[in-house]
Amino acid sequence: MHQHISPADSADVIVVGAGPAGSATAFHLAQAGLDVLLLEKSQFPREKVCGDGLTPRAVKQLVGMGIPLNAEDGWFPNKGLRIIGGGVRLELDWPDLAAYPGYGLMRSRRGFDEALARAAGKAGARLLEGVSVTGPVLDEATGRMTGVTARAGADGDGPPRTYQARVVVAADGNSSRLSLAMGLAKRDDRPLGVAVRTYFTSPRHDDDYLESWLELWDGDRLLPGYGWVFGAGDGTSNVGLGLLNTSAAFQHTDYRGLLHRWLAGMPAEWGLTEENRTEPVRGAALPMGFNRTPHYTRGLMLAGDAGGMVNPFNGEGIAYAMESGEIAARVITQALARPDRAGAERVLHGYPQALRDAYGGYYTLGRKFVGAIGHPWVMKVATRHGMPRPALMRFTLKLLANLTEPRGGDAADRVINALSRLTPAA
Numbered sequence: 001m002h003q004h005i006s007p008a009d010s011a012d013v014i015v016v017g018a019g020p021a022g023s024a025t026a027f028h029l030a031q032a033g034l035d036v037l038l039l040e041k042s043q044f045p046r047e048k049v050c051g052d053g054l055t056p057r058a059v060k061q062l063v064g065m066g067i068p069l070n071a072e073d074g075w076f077p078n079k080g081l082r083i084i085g086g087g088v089r090l091e092l093d094w095p096d097l098a099a100y101p102g103y104g105l106m107r108s109r110r111g112f113d114e115a116l117a118r119a120a121g122k123a124g125a126r127l128l129e130g131v132s133v134t135g136p137v138l139d140e141a142t143g144r145m146t147g148v149t150a151r152a153g154a155d156g157d158g159p160p161r162t163y164q165a166r167v168v169v170a171a172d173g174n175s176s177r178l179s180l181a182m183g184l185a186k187r188d189d190r191p192l193g194v195a196v197r198t199y200f201t202s203p204r205h206d207d208d209y210l211e212s213w214l215e216l217w218d219g220d221r222l223l224p225g226y227g228w229v230f231g232a233g234d235g236t237s238n239v240g241l242g243l244l245n246t247s248a249a250f251q252h253t254d255y256r257g258l259l260h261r262w263l264a265g266m267p268a269e270w271g272l273t274e275e276n277r278t279e280p281v282r283g284a285a286l287p288m289g290f291n292r293t294p295h296y297t298r299g300l301m302l303a304g305d306a307g308g309m310v311n312p313f314n315g316e317g318i319a320y321a322m323e324s325g326e327i328a329a330r331v332i333t334q335a336l337a338r339p340d341r342a343g344a345e346r347v348l349h350g351y352p353q354a355l356r357d358a359y360g361g362y363y364t365l366g367r368k369f370v371g372a373i374g375h376p377w378v379m380k381v382a383t384r385h386g387m388p389r390p391a392l393m394r395f396t397l398k399l400l401a402n403l404t405e406p407r408g409g410d411a412a413d414r415v416i417n418a419l420s421r422l423t424p425a426a
């Protein structure tokens, strides 16, 4: 390399992107005593298109990062999921487990992502905001990443800089430019969702259940996806809908139009109307079921949406972004403690297997599920015949939200864990 690199520009690990995946990775690395640069192109607080719904899995991760979850800071708790479909309205409390807390939360990503990034900074990570990573720096002989190039400013129009590290983590979200630059494109044999959302001032803002509507109709066609009304507790509700790419309708769907038509059928007193809309309708993709692999190659590790970690059953991505960040940090910490490069590299190559152990079987099940509900008749049968059976729906909640006791547990826990173990992790 021709350029002189000052110590401020180098670290043990560079984490690109300070969303939930990047901040969790940086937090856990810093806690283990490593020197971490966390590079984020935007300045906090910033918006992120999301439903803002946090399940007990996500709460567990937040607790693990020591983040205070007080109402004064905008955290709004929920008790479970309300599912509406097939003419039935069912309230299912989050399961009572030793492995996960019994409540979920709502918090807008504006405050949520900043709280996580600040927690990473407090743990010792060096957070640089307003730094856009523009590409990898490669070792000419081996092709391995040794750092990244970047520019100041969210648009990347500031002066160029180079940062150097032993390992780089791509936590730059769904489009992951850094992964693309290393030749890691999205896999088109894996599910992808698209979702749109906005906010309304609504008397339903203090609803303490996350509400999902399973029946989304486009004319006479039942679509694979769901609509949601999540109360944020601050006078507004986050309202949106998401669809899976398994349906023939996926390419041609007018999501904003669909949201508009769906909301037109809602009770007037909920106030989900244009006059009460407080934000534009915005949409983004949900990369599911490991839709970008390998999760480690040539000095680059993928966490969160960059690695396609969204749960294909329910579209939840925040908990998986944070969990994969924690797993990545654990692997990197072990790798960098090895005295020799070859040993470190062997440990880093264990990351994809660690992810497969955590999610592989469950995500393969999820892909089958997604394939099945892409057929309108399966959705129809499931909502008509599944909904009226509360025990079956409680099982379904545990399956869809991936909330089971890892050991022991009740019959539902054991069936789901056994299915996940039996299904090959691909």
Ligand SMILES: Cc1cc2nc3c(=O)[nH]c(=O)nc-3n(C[C@H](O)[C@H](O)[C@H](O)COP(=O)(O)OP(=O)(O)OC[C@H]3O[C@@H](n4cnc5c(N)ncnc54)[C@H](O)[C@@H]3O)c2cc1C
Residues within 6 Å of the ligand: 016, 017, 018, 019, 020, 021, 022, 039, 040, 041, 042, 048, 049, 050, 051, 052, 053, 054, 131, 132, 133, 134, 171, 172, 173, 174, 177, 195, 196, 197, 240, 282, 283, 284, 285, 286, 303, 304, 305, 306, 310, 315, 316, 317, 318, 319, 321
């Ligand atoms: C409409 C919608 C609703 C959703 N609802 C929910 C929900 O209710 N609950 C849930 O759990 N999940 C939900 N998800 C999924 C969830 O939003 C994602 O899975 C989650 O944000 C992934 O976190 P991440 O850290 O991997 O990526 P992101 O949150 O996308 O963070 C990536 C970060 O990297 C930064 N970045 C990008 N490129 C660069 C670069 N070149 N240089 C520096 N920084 C860069 C970005 O600015 C950003 O801060 C929803 C998604 C959508 C689209």
